[in-house]
Amino acid sequence: MASTAVANSKLHQSLALYQTAIGKKYVVAVTGAILFFFTIGHMLGNLQIYLPNAQEALANYAKLLHASAELLWAVRLGLLSCFVLHVVTIAQLYNLNRAARPQGYVRKTPTLSTYASRTMYLSGPILFFFVLYHLSHLTLGSTHPRYVEMDPYHNLVIGFRQPLASLFYVIAMSMLGLHLTHGVWSMFQSMGLNHPKYRNLLRNFATISAAALSIGNISIPVCVLLGIIGKDLV
Amino acid sequence: MKLTLNVWRQSGPNAPGKMVRYDMPGVNEDMSFLEMLDVLNESLIVKGEEPVTFEHDCREGICGSCGFMINGKAHGGFPKTTVCQLHMRHFKDGEELFIEPWRASAFPLVKDLMVDRSAFDRIIQAGGYISVPTGSAPDGNAIPIPKSNADRAMDAAACIGCGACVASCPNASASLFTAAKVAHLNLLPQGQPEKFDRALRMVTAMNEELFGSCTNMQECEATCPKGISIENIAILNRHFVEASFSERPATAEVGAG
Numbered sequence: 001m002a003s004t005a006v007a008n009s010k011l012h013q014s015l016a017l018y019q020t021a022i023g024k025k026y027v028v029a030v031t032g033a034i035l036f037f038f039t040i041g042h043m044l045g046n047l048q049i050y051l052p053n054a055q056e057a058l059a060n061y062a063k064l065l066h067a068s069a070e071l072l073w074a075v076r077l078g079l080l081s082c083f084v085l086h087v088v089t090i091a092q093l094y095n096l097n098r099a100a101r102p103q104g105y106v107r108k109t110p111t112l113s114t115y116a117s118r119t120m121y122l123s124g125p126i127l128f129f130f131v132l133y134h135l136s137h138l139t140l141g142s143t144h145p146r147y148v149e150m151d152p153y154h155n156l157v158i159g160f161r162q163p164l165a166s167l168f169y170v171i172a173m174s175m176l177g178l179h180l181t182h183g184v185w186s187m188f189q190s191m192g193l194n195h196p197k198y199r200n201l202l203r204n205f206a207t208i209s210a211a212a213l214s215i216g217n218i219s220i221p222v223c224v225l226l227g228i229i230g231k232d233l234v
Numbered sequence: 235m236k237l238t239l240n241v242w243r244q245s246g247p248n249a250p251g252k253m254v255r256y257d258m259p260g261v262n263e264d265m266s267f268l269e270m271l272d273v274l275n276e277s278l279i280v281k282g283e284e285p286v287t288f289e290h291d292c293r294e295g296i297c298g299s300c301g302f303m304i305n306g307k308a309h310g311g312f313p314k315t316t317v318c319q320l321h322m323r324h325f326k327d328g329e330e331l332f333i334e335p336w337r338a339s340a341f342p343l344v345k346d347l348m349v350d351r352s353a354f355d356r357i358i359q360a361g362g363y364i365s366v367p368t369g370s371a372p373d374g375n376a377i378p379i380p381k382s383n384a385d386r387a388m389d390a391a392a393c394i395g396c397g398a399c400v401a402s403c404p405n406a407s408a409s410l411f412t413a414a415k416v417a418h419l420n421l422l423p424q425g426q427p428e429k430f431d432r433a434l435r436m437v438t439a440m441n442e443e444l445f446g447s448c449t450n451m452q453e454c455e456a457t458c459p460k461g462i463s464i465e466n467i468a469i470l471n472r473h474f475v476e477a478s479f480s481e482r483p484a485t486a487e488v489g490a491g
Contacts, residue, residue, distance in 0.1 A: 016478070017479075022448075022471050023475070023478070025447060025448065026475060093447045093449075095447055097405035097446035099339060100339050100340065100407070100446030101337050101338055101446065102339060105334055105337055106307055107332040109305055109307050111402070111457060112451075114451075117450070117451045182450070189464065189467070190474075191337065192470075192472065194464070194477070196465070
């Protein structure tokens with residue numbers, strides 16, 4: 001009797017934690033951190049396109065990722081749940097925040113807030129639609145002109161030769177840079193990590209990693225369009 | 235100097251409101267912003283019009299009564315300044331100013347530039363206290379406190395509850411106010427008995443008052459007349475989550491007490 005009461009109150013407590021804005025921000029921060037680490041790994045994998053034998057290197061990389069279907073799907077489902085939690089929790093907070101100020105100001109002038117932090121509600125939705133397009137483009141191949149299963153080099157080069165597709169990738173990756181400039185620093189603050197000793201370090205870490213991710217990813221469609229990558233493919 | 239003011243006029247909580255334009259010739263640059271509004275009100279009274287309602291008390295920047303938006307910035311956006319301590323020399327001759335009340339669901343408008351900030355009082359009531367033995371006064375230096383903690387607690391305690399943080403926050407969040415109050419008491423030994431209860435209760439009270447959530451944009455810190463850092467919000471988040479996980483009912487299972 002006593003133990004069920006304790007168990008219920010534990011469940012109640014963790015649900016109650018999720019019901020507070022601070023608890024929700026923890027969820028956004030933790031899921032954001034996981035997605036951030038994924039984007040770093042994803043970019044490092046993609047940068048193999050600059051290796052001398054890029055087609056073979058990327059094909060081997062794809063084989064490595066597909067080595068265990070169970071593991072691949074575990075990671076995919078994990079990332080999907082992070083993505084859904086991140087988006088749903090932010091949508092809830094967005095509604096809360098809109099309700100907190102039904103009547104806006106005639107004049108409102110930003111002061112210390114950064115451009116990146118003020119455009120999170122723009123960069124976020126763009127990234128949401130980008131992820132849907134990106135999966136259909138280079139994972140499912142349904143929006144790809146000539147998709148070849150397990151030949152990422154061919155898919156990248158042919159896919160990015162379409163200027164409109166490349167343009168969307170460039171815009172989306174700029175948005176990723178903006179989103180992470182605020183987001184990466186913000187997740188430390190949301191989880192209670194802020195100290196004058198490492199404040200600049202965290203800010204710089206956020207800005208540099210966001211810039212590196214953004215530039216690294218943008219370079220691929222740009223190099224394809226400029227003909228630097230994929231000269232060997234017709 | 236000459237100014238053009240656009241002031242939010244609203245006769246009551248449910249009445250429709252609008253911006254009204256007033257020409258202010260002959261503004262003395264040594265006046266405070268509130269003294270400039272006093273002059274406006276005198277001219278309105280002479281004309282038989284209703285004067286502009288705004289809150290004020292000490293006019294020394296320490297009571298937290300005054301405050302409104304000037305050109306989209308709380309208290310005008312000058313560092314560590316309340317509107318009563320803001321002097322007209324900071325404005326240019328011929329400038330047009332937009333003066334609006336704090337906007338937040340949790341701060342219902344009373345009249346013109348005056349809002350009801352009793353939501354803050356209810357957050358304070360939830361946990362802004364410590365337990366002390368009444369009776370004889372304790373010895374001043376009986377409890378050792380690290381200097382850095384005393385300094386940080388004092389900085390947080392400088393909060394005057396004016397509401398500028400809520401007003402300047404794009405989400406109308408009261409995180410900086412609540413964080414200042416929690417950090418102030420939680421950093422001191424005297425605040426330890428209620429440390430986790432305080433974080434839980436004050437955050438719960440904050441959530442019940444229709445304030446928004448913190449998105450770490452730092453607008454609050456920029457316009458806080460006491461310059462309170464958002465580092466306090468990190469402390470609040472930490473203590474709140476720690477409290478949520480470690481909270482337990484006060485029971486005596488092995489016969490304690």
